Amino acid sequence: MHCPKCKHQFLKPTKIEEGLPVMGCPKCEGALLSLLYYRDWSERVSLDPEEPTQLNELSTDSDTKTAINCPKCSRLMTKYSVAGSLDTRLDLCGNCDEAWLDGGEWQLLKSMELGNKLPSVFTEQWQRKVRSEKTEIDRVNRLKKVVGESDTERAVEIKTWLKSTKNKATLLHFLGTD
Numbered sequence: 001m002h003c004p005k006c007k008h009q010f011l012k013p014t015k016i017e018e019g020l021p022v023m024g025c026p027k028c029e030g031a032l033l034s035l036l037y038y039r040d041w042s043e044r045v046s047l048d049p050e051e052p053t054q055l056n057e058l059s060t061d062s063d064t065k066t067a068i069n070c071p072k073c074s075r076l077m078t079k080y081s082v083a084g085s086l087d088t089r090l091d092l093c094g095n096c097d098e099a100w101l102d103g104g105e106w107q108l109l110k111s112m113e114l115g116n117k118l119p120s121v122f123t124e125q126w127q128r129k130v131r132s133e134k135t136e137i138d139r140v141n142r143l144k145k146v147v148g149e150s151d152t153e154r155a156v157e158i159k160t161w162l163k164s165t166k167n168k169a170t171l172l173h174f175l176g177t178d
Contacts, residue, residue: 004068029103047115072096084133
């Protein structure tokens with residue numbers, strides 16, 4: 001099998017964790033992970049939380065931007081977003097049940113405490129949550145362009161406070177009568 005990213009590099013058997021075999025690319029450090037093997041491994045192993053890592057410290061710029069073909073069956077793999085605040089997407093072959101992890105994505109998943117929850121990323125519920133996060137981030141960024149950083153921070157703070165108060169409707173009515 002050839003690497004779907006490097007195209008001409010052969011994938012070689014390796015492990016991304018003890019007891020978790022993958023077919024890895026020695027050039028780009030990507031890995032083809034069988035979700036069947038992953039589920040078996042995940043039932044036996046619990047990853048300890050690692051030292052907190054800043055997400056921007058992890059190398060996620062290797063994410064393939066275009067669709068890739070499954071190294072096993074050559075069908076197009078579907079991309080699934082990991083989080084609304086990240087551009088990283090995981091590739092999944094719906095035919096083979098194999099996931100392609102670009103170099104650094106396994107470390108990213110572990111830092112987000114998703115090492116034992118990988119299949120949840122591929123669910124509609126997870127993807128809906130990611131789209132919602134992304135929409136909110138975009139709304140905040142648009143507001144920053146209009147009113148500036150400090151006013152946006154204050155507005156987000158007020159919005160968060162309003163969500164938690166039982167008098168939200170009354171307060172909003174009061175604010176709207178100015």
